[in-house]
Amino acid sequence: MTIAEPDSATPDIKAAARLAQERVSHSDVPIPHDRRRDIARPPGPSPLRALRGMAAPGAAPWFMIGLERTYPVMAHMRLMGEHAYALTDPAAIVEVFIDHGRQTMKGRGLQGAKAVLGNGLLTSEGEVHLRNRRLVQPAFHRDRIAAYAADMVSLAEAHEASWSEGRTFDMQADMAALTLAIVGRTLFGVDLRGDAREVGDALEALLSGMGTRLLLGPQVLRIPTPARRRALEASARMDAMVQRIIDEHRAMGDNGDMLSMLLAAQEEGVGLDDAQVRDEAMTLVMAGHETTAMTLTWTWMLLSQHPERAEWLHEELDAVLAGRTPTMADMASLPRTRAVVAEAIRLYPPAWIQGRRLLADVEVAGWTIPAGALTFASQFALHRSPRWWESSLAFRPQRWIDADGAFSEDAPGQPRGAWFPFGWGNRRCIGEQFAWTEATLVLATLAQRWAPQLMPGADVTPMPAVTLRTRNGMPMVLRRR
Numbered sequence: 492m493t494i495a496e497p498d499s500a501t502p503d504i505k506a507a508a509r510l511a512q513e514r515v516s517h518s519d520v521p522i523p524h525d526r527r528r529d530i531a532r533p534p535g536p537s538p539l540r541a542l543r544g545m546a547a548p549g550a551a552p553w554f555m556i557g558l559e560r561t562y563p564v565m566a567h568m569r570l571m572g573e574h575a576y577a578l579t580d581p582a583a584i585v586e587v588f589i590d591h592g593r594q595t596m597k598g599r600g601l602q603g604a605k606a607v608l609g610n611g612l613l614t615s616e617g618e619v620h621l622r623n624r625r626l627v628q629p630a631f632h633r634d635r636i637a638a639y640a641a642d643m644v645s646l647a648e649a650h651e652a653s654w655s656e657g658r659t660f661d662m663q664a665d666m667a668a669l670t671l672a673i674v675g676r677t678l679f680g681v682d683l684r685g686d687a688r689e690v691g692d693a694l695e696a697l698l699s700g701m702g703t704r705l706l707l708g709p710q711v712l713r714i715p716t717p718a719r720r721r722a723l724e725a726s727a728r729m730d731a732m733v734q735r736i737i738d739e740h741r742a743m744g745d746n747g748d749m750l751s752m753l754l755a756a757q758e759e760g761v762g763l764d765d766a767q768v769r770d771e772a773m774t775l776v777m778a779g780h781e782t783t784a785m786t787l788t789w790t791w792m793l794l795s796q797h798p799e800r801a802e803w804l805h806e807e808l809d810a811v812l813a814g815r816t817p818t819m820a821d822m823a824s825l826p827r828t829r830a831v832v833a834e835a836i837r838l839y840p841p842a843w844i845q846g847r848r849l850l851a852d853v854e855v856a857g858w859t860i861p862a863g864a865l866t867f868a869s870q871f872a873l874h875r876s877p878r879w880w881e882s883s884l885a886f887r888p889q890r891w892i893d894a895d896g897a898f899s900e901d902a903p904g905q906p907r908g909a910w911f912p913f914g915w916g917n918r919r920c921i922g923e924q925f926a927w928t929e930a931t932l933v934l935a936t937l938a939q940r941w942a943p944q945l946m947p948g949a950d951v952t953p954m955p956a957v958t959l960r961t962r963n964g965m966p967m968v969l970r971r972r
């Protein structure tokens with residue numbers, strides 16, 4: 492199926508800004524504030540250091556690592572006028588994010604992201620979130636993932652046609668194009684690369700604009716910067732496009748894709764209206780596209796930097812697949828492929844920080860953190876901590892293989908709370924199995940025949956945006972195996 496060309500008319504920015512503000516101000520639970528003076532203040536950095544550490548370009552992941560080393564349980568700081576607690580110990584993280592998960596709501600960043608994502612699964616709260624999670628869940632059932640797996644592999648093979656020996660290119664942009672195609676096909680049943688090329692540009696504008704909001708909160712929405720204008724324009728274009736796709740789906744009936752399932756989903760005779768379907772669809776595109784693209788990008792970089800590990804992976808691909816197209820049924824026979832993906836996610840977690848605002852006082856390690864305070868934990872810091880991981884900075888995919896030779900997330904022996912790439916509990920990533928399947932099968936498809944090499948001298952310093960990316964892409968040259 493192809494979709495109509497996007498509107499080329501300039502969107503009405505004032506209307507888009509009004510809509511964004513409306514979406515942000517919508518909250519399903521009242522936001523408490525931490526006005527009390529007598530609250531717990533375990534040691535932590537000064538307000539100036541905290542602001543610099545969180546807001547200076549590129550600094551935040553390293554600042555998180557510094558906190559984890561200096562304050563081994565938690566650190567208190569004042570951040571933009573609020574009390575914030577960085578949780579640096581796995582047990583403390585489990586206490587807040589899992590044991591007291593229901594007494595929290597999302598932090599500042601995702602409140603701000605409502606401007607674009609509305610009240611979708613990532614940003615909604617309370618009862619609305621629970622009901623919509625039940626309605627969306629069937630689209631991620633095992634059988635559905637198996638059906639999407641066939642699309643994932645066929646799109647990877649089609650994508651491979653653009654790869655040729657010696658071609659130099661930006662792997663980050665290349666993987667983003669592939670995962671966008673996969674999301675487009677599985678979610679909307681359309682080719683987002685062809686007619687609607689503009690989706691990629693709109694997403695880019697939205698994601699880069701959202702990076703700042705994530706750290707500074709929704710108030711930046713009111714500051715009229717060029718980035719805000721670009722993000723609002725992009726949001727309006729995406730809105731128009733998603734609405735058109737919804738209208739076409741309603742007219743056509745079940746298309747076998749995720750959007751058809753969302754349109755048909757009902758609980759006690761009540762389904763999702765167009766605005767809710769739009770918010771969920773937008774959320775799935777945004778949450779599901781760049782995260783997996785970055786997982787694959789960092790994976791290719793690490794394989795290029797560690798030829799002996801690439802060799803270890805190739806042995807498995809040659810033995811199990813021997814050149815044929817992988818399928819969902821091969822997943823269990825590809826433990827090394829999955830381990831390579833897991834190790835890339837450990838070192839370069841696409842979701843590198845997670846925040847929550849407390850809705851009630853919570854006891855953590857002898858301190859009472861008050862209702863209204865912000866808490867956060869960083870996957871980047873915990874996944875790289877020498878306290879919980881042997882040779883913590885080494886790329887050692889073998890650590891994920893258990894004594895029976897199977898892939899196991901428990902194999903490295905890390906405590907609960909030191910490994911959380913997909914989050915927790917009822918807010919755990921709904922796309923987790925989708926992402927494992929996609930990353931494993933795309934890697935298996937392409938790494939059978941290709942060993943892309945990092946360009947010498949490339950700057951691959953991680954750069955925190957919505958996901959953990961690099962500042963200037965990932966320049967690589969294509970080499971056949």
Ligand code: HEM
Pocket residue numbers: 597612613614624774775778779780782783786840841842845846911912913914915917918919920921922923925926
């Ligand atoms: C490697 C890839 C991915 C990573 C690392 C990742 C990570 C995460 C994390 C950490 C959260 C929790 C956020 C929080 O609690 O604040 C989350 C939630 C979510 N993710 Fe993913 N994700 C990935 C892929 C996907 C995919 C492929 C999809 C959809 C196709 C998706 C859809 C979602 C949605 C809808 C939520 C919100 C769930 C809820 O709150 O009910 N993600 N993801």
